[in-house]
Amino acid sequence: MGHMAAQTQPKQSEAKLLVVEDDANILELLSASLRFAGFDVSTATSGSAAVSAAKNASPDLVVLDVMLPDLDGFEVIRLMREGGQRTPVVFLTARDGTEDKIRGLTLGGDDYVTKPFSLEELTARIRAVLRRTSQGDEAPSxxxxxxxxxxxxxxxxxxxxxxxxxxxxxxxxxxxxxxxxxxxxxxxxxxxxxxxxxxxxxxxxxxxxxxxxxxxxxxxxxxxxxxxxxxxxxxxxxxx
Amino acid sequence: MGHMAAQTQPKQSEAKLLVVEDDANILELLSASLRFAGFDVSTATSGSAAVSAAKNASPDLVVLDVMLPDLDGFEVIRLMREGGQRTPVVFLTARDGTEDKIRGLTLGGDDYVTKPFSLEELTARIRAVLRRTSQGDEAPSxxxxxxxxxxxxxxxxxxxxxxxxxxxxxxxxxxxxxxxxxxxxxxxxxxxxxxxxxxxxxxxxxxxxxxxxxxxxxxxxxxxxxxxxxxxxxxxxxxx
DNA sequence: ACAGCGGCTGAAAGTTGTCTGAGAAAGTAC
DNA sequence: GTACTTTCTCAGACAACTTTCAGCCGCTGT
Missing domain, CATH: 1.10.10.10 (Winged helix-like DNA-binding domain superfamily/Winged helix DNA-binding domain)
Incomplete structure (x- = not known):
């Protein structure tokens, strides 16, 4: 059977992601690599921008830094969901003192990763959450x-x-x-x-x-x- | 060998819940996790909204904060039942005097949990009340x-x-x-x-x-x- | 053939995650 | 009140894991 080498891109699922992160370096890292991984990525650098971006783009999942200049991650989620959106979230949190105080991140099928993380770690979480919340059908875990x-x-x-x-x-x-x-x-x-x-x-x-x-x-x-x-x-x- | 992994979601019972709570954070906590637990959740943030929501949505169970801005939980229940509805209730109450008042009300198959509670505690109560009131097709305890x-x-x-x-x-x-x-x-x-x-x-x-x-x-x-x-x-x- | 580079791997050092005993603190029963 | 249970914290021991290092091996090109 020699070679076939289907030279496909990793092709996740064409899922739409909204990445919210105020650190420009990390945002660039994330959007580049998630795009390469096959996601359809849009970005925001503040909480309020995130809320309206979520309204317009209606992403399948939000990658959300909990520490943002204006609103914190929880507020962002609350506002998004008040608008009737049930978008799942993967939170990004720092591993400093505040980490212990952050609770409730794993509720509703959401998840979180602590900075610094590896890209594999993050994409694994994203895929896991999408798998869990894309109700009904496939579960190719x-x-x-x-x-x-x-x-x-x-x-x-x-x-x-x-x-x-x-x-x-x-x-x-x-x-x-x-x-x-x-x-x-x-x-x-x-x-x-x-x-x-x-x-x-x-x-x-x-x-x-x-x-x-x-x-x-x-x-x-x-x-x-x-x-x-x-x-x-x-x-x-x-x-x- | 290899796999069995019954890939089921917790999937409660698809029961319809109405959650009434004025604190936005707790409401978000509850609706996210109860939805994920498989319930069909609607919400209200005031007593009067709760009464009309109960009329329209006719939920199988109401999760009801006793302390609300307008009517208190007791009033809400009274109005609901005047309207002929006999929906079971799980009350949310602070650990103060009202706790005793609740006890009298829970004779009819209702129940209550005191704030702060754990989600396991709450879902256990909800499931227990549903089990008790949906007689006939018993759920296994x-x-x-x-x-x-x-x-x-x-x-x-x-x-x-x-x-x-x-x-x-x-x-x-x-x-x-x-x-x-x-x-x-x-x-x-x-x-x-x-x-x-x-x-x-x-x-x-x-x-x-x-x-x-x-x-x-x-x-x-x-x-x-x-x-x-x-x-x-x-x-x-x-x-x- | 030989030099040099890239890769492999054993060993050791360094780091992190988990388990558990002891005990303080809070709650409950009598 | 005292005795008892339960919850929670802390720290030491330990085991598992990560990272580095150095020597060796084999490939590659001249």
Whole structure:
């Protein structure tokens, strides 16, 4: 069957996101990468702008920094929902003292991630919330590639039917590889997506984790994780 | 092997609720989480609005704050019942003198919770009242998972046939775990649902109570309460 | 063939998350 | 009031996980 290499973009779901964040750097990071991930992204940099943007664009989900210059995140949500909108939310919160005092973020099917976060973490949450709230139909929480299975909800991983235990970073890396199966990923790219955006270490950590993953989930034939020397890594079935 | 993961939402009963509460934050808290719990929720923020909303929407149950800007809860109920409606009520009340006045009113199958309450507490009451009043097609008051049994009415808990004594919080936590069996619950999520909404402490209390529960109900094989490091807890049968 | 680069991996150090015992604080019963 | 239960906090121990480092191996190009 040689090659087919459906060179598709990750193509989430074409879901419409509204990203609300006052820090220009983070906003840029988010909107660029969420767009690349296949979302239809609009943005706002203040609470009041967010409320009206939500009215006009009626997004499927809002990514919302809780700390905003004018209104805080809770007010924004309250105003949005007073207008009859039932949009689910993924909150962004800082890990400072205020973090403990923030409660009620997981209600109504919403979720939150603390800064600094990794892009994989955020997109995983977004997808999970969309999955939960897009009522009724599909629930594809299980990624499958060859005889590798990864359940995003229960965090279970199987290789050739065998249950495998992964650490959090191993899990995130494997999910990233599976979401991008058949696509070559450079170490820099992996670092940017799987590690938190403030990580200042060396590429070598990716090599280390690839090594851990190989030992745990790629210790049987056929090998699925391949190194392209000087280029990166790719998850694919060996050529026949 | 692999999967079973009954991917159901908590899906209460599609019952129609009318929530009456003047505090915008609490109203948002209630409507978001009750909706997500599967109820069909409408809201009102004053006594007079409540009376007409009850006429129009004819809900199966009313969640009613006793302290309202115009009419108080008692008046609301009186007017509703003058109109011939015999809708059951769960009152929300502050822990003050009115608590006693409520007691007299709850003889007729109604119930009340005192502020601040936990969402588990409230939904448990709602479900209990609905169970009692929708006679005929009885809803089961007994939760069962593996050899764990929990009776919501008598508050009895059995593990492997053995009776186990739990404190109120232990009971609520276990019920929450059982209602969400096979679903991974973060500590934040547990805190948001099982603890009162004004709790300002830290996550560690969840760890403590998980520890208590394990000692009391998970001290035999197979272990059912599992830790997912960095993610949360899950009630499930061990991997096959 | 050899030098040099890139990648692999074992080991060790550093960090973080979870569990649990002890006890203070708050609540309840008698 | 006292005795008892329950809730909540704290800190130490421990285990799991992350990150770094250094040496080795093998590929690649000349």
């Amino acid at each position: 299980r990624l499958v590639f060859a005889d590798l299975e990864l359940d995003e909800e229960t965090h279970e991983v199987y290789r050739a039917g065998q249950r495998v235990q992964l650490s959090p970073t191993e899990f995130k890396l494997l999910r990233y590889l599976m979401l991008n199966a058949n696509r070559v990923l450079s170490k820099a790219q992996i670092l940017d997506h799987v590690w938190k955006y403030d990580f200042r270490g060396d590429d070598n950590i990716v090599e280390s984790y690839i090594s851990y993953l190989r030992r745990k989930v790629d210790n049987v034939q056929p090998r699925l994780i391949h190194t392209l020397r000087g280029v990166g890594y790719v998850l694919r079935k060996p050529a026949v | 007994r939760l069962v998972f593996a050899d764990l049994e929990l009776d919501e009415e008598t508050h009895e808990v059995y593990r492997a046939g053995q009776r186990v004594q739990l404190s109120p919080t232990e009971f609520k936590l276990l019920r929450y775990l059982m209602l969400n069996a096979n679903r991974v619950l973060s500590k934040a999520q547990i805190l948001d649902h099982v603890w009162k909404y004004d709790f300002r402490g830290d996550d560690n209390i969840v760890e403590s109570y998980i520890s208590y529960l394990r000692r009391k109900v998970d001290n035999v094989q197979p272990r059912l309460i599992h830790t997912l490091r960095g993610v949360g807890y899950v009630l499930r049968k061990p991997a096959v």
